[in-house]
Amino acid sequence: MKHKYLKFISTAVLSVVSLPVTAQGVILNNENLRTDLNWLNHQGVIQISTSTWPLSGDEIQRVLSAAKIKNSTQQKVLNSVKASLVIENEPLKLALFAETDPQNVPQKFADEQKSQYQASLEVNAGGTQWDAKLRVNAEKDPIINHGHDVNVEGSYIAGKLWNQWLIAGQIPTYWGPGHEGSLIRGDASRPVYGFTAQRAEQQAFDSKWLSWIGPWQYQAFAGQLDDYSAIPDAKLLGFRLTAQPLPYLELGASRILQWGGEGRSESLDSLWNAIKGNDNFYDGDLDKSNQIAGFDARLNLNQWGGIPISLYGQYVGEDEAGLLPSKKMYLAGIDYSSQFNNLPLQVYAEWADTRTNGEVNGISYNHYIYKDGYYQHGYPLGHAMGGDGQMLSLGGDIRFDPMNRLNGRVLVAKVNQSDSLTNHAFTQKDEIKAIDLTWTHYLKPNAPLKLNGWVSDSDVYGQDAGVSLSVEIPLDRSLFY
Numbered sequence: 001m002k003h004k005y006l007k008f009i010s011t012a013v014l015s016v017v018s019l020p021v022t023a024q025g026v027i028l029n030n031e032n033l034r035t036d037l038n039w040l041n042h043q044g045v046i047q048i049s050t051s052t053w054p055l056s057g058d059e060i061q062r063v064l065s066a067a068k069i070k071n072s073t074q075q076k077v078l079n080s081v082k083a084s085l086v087i088e089n090e091p092l093k094l095a096l097f098a099e100t101d102p103q104n105v106p107q108k109f110a111d112e113q114k115s116q117y118q119a120s121l122e123v124n125a126g127g128t129q130w131d132a133k134l135r136v137n138a139e140k141d142p143i144i145n146h147g148h149d150v151n152v153e154g155s156y157i158a159g160k161l162w163n164q165w166l167i168a169g170q171i172p173t174y175w176g177p178g179h180e181g182s183l184i185r186g187d188a189s190r191p192v193y194g195f196t197a198q199r200a201e202q203q204a205f206d207s208k209w210l211s212w213i214g215p216w217q218y219q220a221f222a223g224q225l226d227d228y229s230a231i232p233d234a235k236l237l238g239f240r241l242t243a244q245p246l247p248y249l250e251l252g253a254s255r256i257l258q259w260g261g262e263g264r265s266e267s268l269d270s271l272w273n274a275i276k277g278n279d280n281f282y283d284g285d286l287d288k289s290n291q292i293a294g295f296d297a298r299l300n301l302n303q304w305g306g307i308p309i310s311l312y313g314q315y316v317g318e319d320e321a322g323l324l325p326s327k328k329m330y331l332a333g334i335d336y337s338s339q340f341n342n343l344p345l346q347v348y349a350e351w352a353d354t355r356t357n358g359e360v361n362g363i364s365y366n367h368y369i370y371k372d373g374y375y376q377h378g379y380p381l382g383h384a385m386g387g388d389g390q391m392l393s394l395g396g397d398i399r400f401d402p403m404n405r406l407n408g409r410v411l412v413a414k415v416n417q418s419d420s421l422t423n424h425a426f427t428q429k430d431e432i433k434a435i436d437l438t439w440t441h442y443l444k445p446n447a448p449l450k451l452n453g454w455v456s457d458s459d460v461y462g463q464d465a466g467v468s469l470s471v472e473i474p475l476d477r478s479l480f481y
Helices: 002-017 031-042 057-065 072-088 268-276
Strands: 092-099 115-126 130-142 156-161 164-171 192-199 216-224 235-246 249-259 289-300 309-321 324-340 343-353 390-401 404-415 430-444 447-458 462-474
Touching: 031 072, 031 309, 031 324, 031 343, 031 404, 057 072, 072 343, 072 390, 249 268, 289 324
Parallel strands: none
Antiparallel strands: 092 115, 092 462, 115 130, 130 156, 156 164, 164 192, 192 216, 216 235, 235 249, 249 289, 289 309, 309 324, 324 343, 343 390, 390 404, 404 430, 430 447, 447 462
């Protein structure tokens, strides 16, 4: 069976390599790209939402074409965005990753490495109305064990229909304005197999009755959780909607359902009752799903006095009361994007609390029917620290020149304060203090080399440290002919 699987992958690689290559339509989670886009947002150069991933390449190109550049530093960052898109769109590349020890700290946004050693071959192809990525990953010493040495995580095929991207594959998703994590849909677990739909370009409605909503985006997702023992074949359904009614204000609303699975009703009536929220009962027959919903917002203060600062926040609830989320978790932060000696600089501070209304009750990311909780392979589908945690982090990013940048964070996290057995990322109550630094050097504009180093102090595991090295190498397509 394994040999048939590898043969299928090899055939798929050769097939995609032979296809024509154009601009990337779907942009997967990318920390450096998000930092640069947020920097340009804060400076008033562009207006784009960075709270819903994956992003659409069409939307990035649209806002770049209307960018209002005022100085050379802004031009440097805009050039950095364009360089990131080139790297994302490399038709064929090899990625290598190795680390000395697994990090015992909450994963950050766009950390796609789920094993200590990984080699990936990636093929990108597409046209104006379609896009495809095939990524074949070989792993050794997995951090998140899913029983396979080879996988295709990060692969998808997408088509564009009437300004909508329709995507099928196994890709990471991220909903919210937070730098470190999202309370409702993060990327700390392995990606979930499924289907995604979202707008390609986010222009406002033409109608005078709806134009006040401003640029808007939605993302709808339907997939199936892997290796979910409590309810095998459990489904994950989600919908997110964002709007920018004012150039300096973005509002978002998100909702997630764990529904169906082996031994559970998957009828349309059951699904409709879950969507309506008509199932908030402590009764296995009446309770159709595990639901999480919430709101988020980002306010850009550049509108007042040209201050490149934004404030953001998010709250979600495990259940509903009075048609609003209850049993709430919170996240808030502030970020500042400026320059130091003409070097683009961004710093942020962020706080997150995944306890239930500020109390440790073992409720957050847990459910009495879906007993493996809001996790996949034991790793959280929401914030990377899992339920009943608190985290304060300070971070930043500085670009020294087109070939070198440094980013990092300092954090204190109190994880799994309820000693929940469902959280495999942090298996027991612990307090962790850590410093995490990453230097990115571009061997050439389309070949990033990343060196990461971290030091941590855990109440449970004591002091620890480690380093990791990753590199992406563009390849000549002729190697496959």
